[in-house]
Amino acid sequence: MVVNKNQTTAGKQTGFALLKNGNVVMGLVTIAAFVVLSVIIPQFLTVGNIFNLLVQASSIGIPAIGLTFIIITAGIDLSLPTTMAVSAILGCAIMAKTQSTFLGVVSILAIAMFIGAINGISVSKLKMVPMIVTLAVSTVNIGISNYYTQGKSVSGLPKSFSSVFAGSIGGVLPISVLVFALVAVVMHILLTKTIFGRQLFQTGVNEKAARVNGVNTTKIIFLIYFIGGCMAGINGILTAARLNSAGPTMGPQSAFNNIVCACVLGGASVWGGKGTILGTVFGSIVMALITNVMNLMNIDFFVTYVIKGLVIIAVCYLDVLRNRVKGSR
Amino acid sequence: MKKRWLGVALTVTMTATMLGAGAATVSAAEGGETLKIGFSWSHKNDSLFYSFDESLAKVMDETCKEHGYDAVEWVHVVAEDNADKQSSDISDLITQDCDVIVAYAFDNVAIASSAQECKDAGIPFVLYDRNMAEDAEPKADLFIGLDTYNQAYLAGKEFFQMLKDDGVEANSIISIMGATNDNNALNREQGFTDAAKEFGLEIKQTVPSDWDAEKALTGFTAAFQANPECNVVLIASDFIVTAVQSVLEANDAWYPKGEEGHVYICSQDGFPTGIKFMQDGYMDYSGMYNVDGMAENFASAIYEIIEGTYKGEAELYSDPLVVNAEDIESLELWGKNYMDEAE
Amino acid sequence: MENQTSLEIKNISKTFPGVKALDDINIKAHGGEIIGLIGVNGAGKSTLMNILGGIHKPSQGQILIDGNPVEINSPQDAEKYGIGFIHQEPVMFNYMTVAENISLSRLKGKVNYKEINVIAKEYLGKMNCDIKPTDKVGELPIGSRQMVEIARALSSGGKILLFDEPTASFTDKEKQKLFEVIRDLKKQGSCIFFISHFLDEVEELTDRTIVLRDGKVVITGNTKDITREEILRNMIGGEVAQVGNEQKRTFDKVTMKVENLTVGKLPDHVSFEIRRGEVLGIWGLMGSGRTETLRAIYGIDKVDEGAVYLDLDDGRGLQKISFKDISNYCGYVTEARHDDGCMLPWTLWENMAAPNLKAYKKKLFLDYNQQKEDSKEFAKKLNVKAPSVFTNMSALSGGNQQKVIMAKWLMKKPKVFLIDEPTRGVDVGAKAEIQRMIRELAREGTSCLVVSSEIEEISALSDRVIILNRGVIKGELSREEIEKHTLMSLCV
Numbered sequence A: 001m002v003v004n005k006n007q008t009t010a011g012k013q014t015g016f017a018l019l020k021n022g023n024v025v026m027g028l029v030t031i032a033a034f035v036v037l038s039v040i041i042p043q044f045l046t047v048g049n050i051f052n053l054l055v056q057a058s059s060i061g062i063p064a065i066g067l068t069f070i071i072i073t074a075g076i077d078l079s080l081p082t083t084m085a086v087s088a089i090l091g092c093a094i095m096a097k098t099q100s101t102f103l104g105v106v107s108i109l110a111i112a113m114f115i116g117a118i119n120g121i122s123v124s125k126l127k128m129v130p131m132i133v134t135l136a137v138s139t140v141n142i143g144i145s146n147y148y149t150q151g152k153s154v155s156g157l158p159k160s161f162s163s164v165f166a167g168s169i170g171g172v173l174p175i176s177v178l179v180f181a182l183v184a185v186v187m188h189i190l191l192t193k194t195i196f197g198r199q200l201f202q203t204g205v206n207e208k209a210a211r212v213n214g215v216n217t218t219k220i221i222f223l224i225y226f227i228g229g230c231m232a233g234i235n236g237i238l239t240a241a242r243l244n245s246a247g248p249t250m251g252p253q254s255a256f257n258n259i260v261c262a263c264v265l266g267g268a269s270v271w272g273g274k275g276t277i278l279g280t281v282f283g284s285i286v287m288a289l290i291t292n293v294m295n296l297m298n299i300d301f302f303v304t305y306v307i308k309g310l311v312i313i314a315v316c317y318l319d320v321l322r323n324r325v326k327g328s329r
Numbered sequence B: 001m002k003k004r005w006l007g008v009a010l011t012v013t014m015t016a017t018m019l020g021a022g023a024a025t026v027s028a029a030e031g032g033e034t035l036k037i038g039f040s041w042s043h044k045n046d047s048l049f050y051s052f053d054e055s056l057a058k059v060m061d062e063t064c065k066e067h068g069y070d071a072v073e074w075v076h077v078v079a080e081d082n083a084d085k086q087s088s089d090i091s092d093l094i095t096q097d098c099d100v101i102v103a104y105a106f107d108n109v110a111i112a113s114s115a116q117e118c119k120d121a122g123i124p125f126v127l128y129d130r131n132m133a134e135d136a137e138p139k140a141d142l143f144i145g146l147d148t149y150n151q152a153y154l155a156g157k158e159f160f161q162m163l164k165d166d167g168v169e170a171n172s173i174i175s176i177m178g179a180t181n182d183n184n185a186l187n188r189e190q191g192f193t194d195a196a197k198e199f200g201l202e203i204k205q206t207v208p209s210d211w212d213a214e215k216a217l218t219g220f221t222a223a224f225q226a227n228p229e230c231n232v233v234l235i236a237s238d239f240i241v242t243a244v245q246s247v248l249e250a251n252d253a254w255y256p257k258g259e260e261g262h263v264y265i266c267s268q269d270g271f272p273t274g275i276k277f278m279q280d281g282y283m284d285y286s287g288m289y290n291v292d293g294m295a296e297n298f299a300s301a302i303y304e305i306i307e308g309t310y311k312g313e314a315e316l317y318s319d320p321l322v323v324n325a326e327d328i329e330s331l332e333l334w335g336k337n338y339m340d341e342a343e
Numbered sequence C: 001m002e003n004q005t006s007l008e009i010k011n012i013s014k015t016f017p018g019v020k021a022l023d024d025i026n027i028k029a030h031g032g033e034i035i036g037l038i039g040v041n042g043a044g045k046s047t048l049m050n051i052l053g054g055i056h057k058p059s060q061g062q063i064l065i066d067g068n069p070v071e072i073n074s075p076q077d078a079e080k081y082g083i084g085f086i087h088q089e090p091v092m093f094n095y096m097t098v099a100e101n102i103s104l105s106r107l108k109g110k111v112n113y114k115e116i117n118v119i120a121k122e123y124l125g126k127m128n129c130d131i132k133p134t135d136k137v138g139e140l141p142i143g144s145r146q147m148v149e150i151a152r153a154l155s156s157g158g159k160i161l162l163f164d165e166p167t168a169s170f171t172d173k174e175k176q177k178l179f180e181v182i183r184d185l186k187k188q189g190s191c192i193f194f195i196s197h198f199l200d201e202v203e204e205l206t207d208r209t210i211v212l213r214d215g216k217v218v219i220t221g222n223t224k225d226i227t228r229e230e231i232l233r234n235m236i237g238g239e240v241a242q243v244g245n246e247q248k249r250t251f252d253k254v255t256m257k258v259e260n261l262t263v264g265k266l267p268d269h270v271s272f273e274i275r276r277g278e279v280l281g282i283w284g285l286m287g288s289g290r291t292e293t294l295r296a297i298y299g300i301d302k303v304d305e306g307a308v309y310l311d312l313d314d315g316r317g318l319q320k321i322s323f324k325d326i327s328n329y330c331g332y333v334t335e336a337r338h339d340d341g342c343m344l345p346w347t348l349w350e351n352m353a354a355p356n357l358k359a360y361k362k363k364l365f366l367d368y369n370q371q372k373e374d375s376k377e378f379a380k381k382l383n384v385k386a387p388s389v390f391t392n393m394s395a396l397s398g399g400n401q402q403k404v405i406m407a408k409w410l411m412k413k414p415k416v417f418l419i420d421e422p423t424r425g426v427d428v429g430a431k432a433e434i435q436r437m438i439r440e441l442a443r444e445g446t447s448c449l450v451v452s453s454e455i456e457e458i459s460a461l462s463d464r465v466i467i468l469n470r471g472v473i474k475g476e477l478s479r480e481e482i483e484k485h486t487l488m489s490l491c492v
Helices: A022-040 A047-071 A080-098 A101-124 A130-149 A159-165 A175-193 A195-205 A207-212 A217-243 A255-265 A277-296 A301-323 B002-025 B047-067 B083-095 B111-121 B148-165 B183-198 B213-226 B238-250 B272-279 B291-307 B334-342 C045-052 C075-080 C098-102 C113-126 C142-155 C172-187 C199-205 C228-236 C290-298 C337-341 C348-360 C368-381 C398-410 C428-444 C455-461 C484-491
Strands: B034-041 B071-078 B100-103 B125-128 B142-146 B173-177 B203-208 B232-235 B264-269 B285-288 B315-318 B321-324 C006-016 C019-030 C033-038 C060-065 C068-070 C083-086 C160-164 C191-195 C208-213 C216-222 C254-262 C270-275 C279-283 C305-311 C318-321 C330-333 C416-420 C447-451 C464-469 C472-478
Touching: A022 A277, A047 A080, A047 A175, A047 A217, A047 A255, A047 A277, A047 B083, A080 A101, A080 A130, A080 A217, A080 A255, A101 A130, A101 A159, A101 A217, A159 A175, A159 A217, A175 A195, A175 A217, A175 A277, A195 A207, A195 A217, A195 C348, A207 A217, A207 C337, A217 B083, A255 A277, A255 A301, A277 A301, A277 B083, A301 B071, B034 B047, B034 B083, B047 B071, B047 B291, B047 B334, B071 B083, B083 B100, B083 B111, B100 B111, B100 B291, B111 B125, B125 B291, B142 B148, B142 B291, B148 B183, B148 B232, B148 B264, B148 B285, B148 B321, B173 B183, B173 B213, B173 B238, B183 B203, B203 B213, B213 B238, B232 B238, B238 B264, B238 B272, B264 B272, B272 B285, B272 B334, B291 B315, C006 C045, C019 C033, C019 C045, C019 C191, C019 C216, C033 C045, C033 C172, C033 C199, C045 C083, C045 C160, C045 C191, C075 C083, C083 C142, C098 C113, C098 C142, C113 C142, C142 C172, C172 C191, C172 C199, C191 C199, C199 C228, C208 C228, C216 C228, C228 C428, C254 C290, C254 C447, C270 C447, C270 C472, C279 C290, C279 C428, C279 C455, C290 C330, C290 C416, C290 C447, C330 C398, C337 C398, C348 C368, C348 C398, C368 C398, C398 C428, C416 C428, C428 C447, C428 C455, C447 C455
Parallel strands: B034 B071, B034 B100, B100 B125, B125 B142, B142 B315, B173 B203, B173 B232, B232 B264, B264 B285, C033 C191, C033 C208, C083 C160, C160 C191, C279 C447, C279 C464, C330 C416, C416 C447
Antiparallel strands: B285 B321, C006 C019, C006 C060, C060 C068, C208 C216, C254 C270, C254 C305, C305 C318, C464 C472
8 A cells, every 4th residue: 555645635745746746747837838828929928918818717716716615525506607697787787776886896795695695505404416406596597687687788887896896906907817816815725724624625525524523514515605606796796897787698607617627627626525726726727728829829719619628528537537536446 | 647647638738739720720921911800709600600701701802902901811709608708809809919800799788898998909899780789888980780670671661562462461460579688689670660560560469589599489389379360470580480480380370472371471681591491482571681781881991990091980781682582593692602501 | 074175275475566465375274174264454364365266366376176276267266166255244136036146147048936946945954044035135134144145155066165254243143043054064064264353253163273464374273272362462463451350440420411312213312421530331232222322412413302411620510511512522433434433535634633623723724733743642642553644544554543533532632432333343453452542541531432342342341331222221230240141131
């Protein structure tokens, strides 16, 4: 039996052991890819393009950070994109009527949190299957979005909304990217340095044993779906600000593919027990990168679809390879 | 071992494929000035869109030399029916230093933010076929559209004229319209309504379809049940006619012209499906897209827009081609080019 | 007796990557004898049996059956050579009948049900077994299923029978029945290998005893000629401290009082008290509600009725504690450690710190360094054999895993320790250590509530024993009164 001295899930790896870490290797390869791309595509490494890439990454990454918490328990939240859309729509409607950016932002967050709480109670207390419940909630979201808007996006938002939430610091750093970074830092700390984080991992690795250890697994499971809702809400605010409107097409169900792919690419496993914020951020950037590069290189969009599909398949296979050890030795 | 090398192999393959595919598509401009046009599509798997693409490419190729360009380079990006993605796609086009950016807007409100972005970057912004919402700002520098009101009105007039000439009495006219948030759909509905009025007719029931065949089917089923004597159906686009076919067949009312029980149908757009139905006699009239006309409008204005010397109308509309079964052979119809796929 | 079969295991060695599981094993056996095979986990017993059973191929050496060298490359080959394997958990098709299971290899094409029923009856009869050939295996108790497995082995001509720890979950009665069958089989000429942890069973049943350690045969001889101490010493390679023989102790205050604890029928209005430093054993048959009682006390299962009182050493005496807070004051070593006892993919230090995270909260965040330090200390204290606290839990042997689990609760300094089957699946060496640990804990003042199915263990550990039967306390015995007969009689 091989004993891996440097293997921990909460501690730090040091020295050359780092190079053995598959994740680090992937990170290095991606940096190399960045370098190569910047040579081949002249406009790639411009400030404008990199920030555009990061803005798109934030749109995938912020919900993906929420999903990371959930995926650690082998749960799933299919409603993230549609929650973003419906909370943005209803919140913007309030914002348009009251012309108060503050009220609008608060509403968007509140509605998204509410939906997250519904998911949380259904899974944690009512013991419903996460995939089914969140899919159902997602369908309701779509229904409400379409019914309320009748297909026409909500507009007429106060100017302060987009100038604040879609503006940039110093004219260069987009707010979306700043928020993405802040959220990542806060969530990373929450996941790795707090009791909540450790208890979450315990719940994900072995729920029964976690309960024996005194973890209130019901509360933990509720909280992660609630966090998912918060993330969807934050994303809703930022996206609505960028588009200066809110419509049901903001969050198509298909956006979920990018989100879950970002998580798994970053090291989380759909079987639970694993996940890092840094990995998810990395995964989001890669997913956004694919699209960005396809566009910049004027690649036929069929090819993009195929490549994205292949990436998803490869990522799923990677997940199986990494985690197939469930009990088998 | 396997796992980390797979990750490496994955990234390397991705990069290699992208480079390979990119190398194949990027055309090097040799000497002279190339006109770089970026086109942001809302989606692309639509024969009408391919037709737009082809027609524009052709007309721009023909006209670029006289305006001092050696070639035209098109950069196409496709959003997957996602407003956020379209916004990001347009940002990518701006990064690519296009001379002008054209967009088939997915969300007629959200597209305004992209218009703003283009304005800030100093790149002319053109909307194709779908215009911005009334109250959205800033407006695009140019809008190329089909006069959708006329599309229905003119087609409708000839259609109702034919009915009058043939001595057919119109019972319970049902109209299946597009999406209520789409200006085009609203215009067409209005066009039909006005045309009917001129013949003393009015639309008995309107079915909103949201541009979705399923909705059209369920909506029309209900409408036809309520009005079984209906013998005139107005539809907002050809793809809806298959829904109409299902309902009429189920109610034993699907007969081609000349046979007893024929229901008269007037449609729009001119998709290959529509043309086929017209050839077979089930559909009577259609107000088709004047794809070439639109492309010509585009070419007539675009060069000056880029120079900044354009003084014409910000919105250019083409008239439709009103077509009935007899005209199909003789006319240049965009849909005919895609007929094989329609089978 | 017909032609006696003979089996010779000659110079057999087996190497797995990094580990030499068997080292030059030589064993001669013949029909008509029962050989006991003893060894700690990892000594090589299973590997040897698996080689005979066709699951592994030896790296070196030969197997001779009836004087002829044979190659056993698959379980089918083993069956062909007359080797039958009877597992601890019988491997059966539960939805099929007894007859079908016995004649599994004959179920090809069109099945002649009459014929297989006759065959079944014949072999079951050889064992004096009254199971009907048409019974569905899934409905039979585990002892009967073993009979079916034996019958299957016999019906395919099994002359050499390998019994792998067959009595692990048996009652006394079932065990005696099995022994009768085995003795009968011996009389009929089978050569029988009996692998067991239970030294008294080996003493009772076998003619010869072979002890394996680290892949080598360390002792072999007639069972009646070898003492138990000799066996133990050879199994572990060192002296083993004996548990037991303690003077009676007196206890003062009550640390925990359980009142009318009820969860459905298991437990059913259970009440008892436990004093400081006392080890209270809970005894009963499978299904009597022992584990359920522990789970109810600990607060994992929702109780219908009842309460638990703890003395928190704060001068206020016994206080009623709500069930969701009990885990703050009690430790709970569960019955099935792989199921809910620990986080297998995690390292040792992570597991040890897991229930006690609140203690490591430094301002807003967790202090991981302190966790690692403390776990190093406790791993040492409990003599956990592992390369470091950064080793994965899954790499440890059962005994060491159990020690880690005990350590994690000890780090929390509980008032009461609930322990369910402390040495299940643990090798003899670690077993003694763990039992010693429990006695020591008790001496230091922690009350221990111990559930065990092993009479020796319960009698060695407990100061008092309560007996559960169908969720109800049927009796209580003090240390001196603990005796096999009384324990069993109070159970039924």
